[in-house]
Amino acid sequence: MRNPSRRNKNIGTSKQGHGQNNKMIIPSSWHDSKVFFERLEAYQIVERSILGHPFRFVVEQTRSTAFHSCTIEDLCTFLAFIPATDYGELSLIVLRQPKRKESMLNPVWGRLIYSFEFEGRYEPAIILEAVDTSQKLQWPKKQSLERQREFRRLKEDGHVFEEGRRHFTANFELNSSRRTQLYRTLPHEFGHYVHYCKVVERPLDNDLDWNQRWERYEAIAAEEKERFAHDYALRCTEKLKEEGLIPFERVLEEKQIQKDGLRLQDFEAPSGLL
DSSP, X not given: OOOGGGTOTTTTSGGGTTTGGGOOOOOXXXXXXXXXXXXXXXXXXXXXXXXXXXXXXXXXXXXXXXXXXXXXXXXHHHHTTSOGGGTTTOOEEEEEOOOHHHHHXXXXXXXXXXXXXXXXXXXXXXXXXXXXXXXXXXXXXXXXXXXXXXXXXXXXTTOOEEEOSSEXXXXXXXXXXXXXXXXXXXXXHHHHHHHHIIXXXXXXXXXXXXXXXXXXXXXXXXXXXXXXXXXXXXXXXXXXXXXXXXXXXXXXXXEEEEETTEEEEEOOOOTTOO
């Protein structure tokens, strides 16, 4: 007797749908239009003025195993080194605690969001992710040229990798994570914003409307956008190193504030920044 199950090689495979219901994905909600990185929970807002430009720092509470590698004063100090003409309309810096699944499926040091929904407003924002010491920093042994360059940068930041069968792994440490996020991620994301402003926001004298300029920006290859942001960050940090302005010691907390039962750190701004 013919047994069709023996002839169907797709039975039990993903082609037939096996495993589709239990795939690891970042969940979304049909009644909430926010993207996963916009869903902040317990947070505190700290306002600062840097070079006459208002900034708001949104600090989300971390898990017991996680930490924000940069203090608000670290960020204020570095932001004061960036030309105020590059600030544009960017005034929101979010220190975010990612969910565990997000850290596993979409791990990043930080990201630029061109239109971030926060408390009923849409505005550009730079997000810096909290670092979880219960997890490992993994880097594949099979690397493209760009991955090799980034791997070298991570080691220069102080991350100590151990070689495994398929990956290099390192523990998340405060000082090395701070160097990565403060001296590389923050100026890199600012580079993306400067590029966006150059193409979309500032060329108001041409015949294209905002939507057309945005479409032109969207059409730019991701490699070109990354190259612009990397070059911007590199020029910025090399200049600051030559002037002896970076690296600088971590600016520690000076006081604690209490709000709605939530303990978060507030920091005094260094002299000369307000």
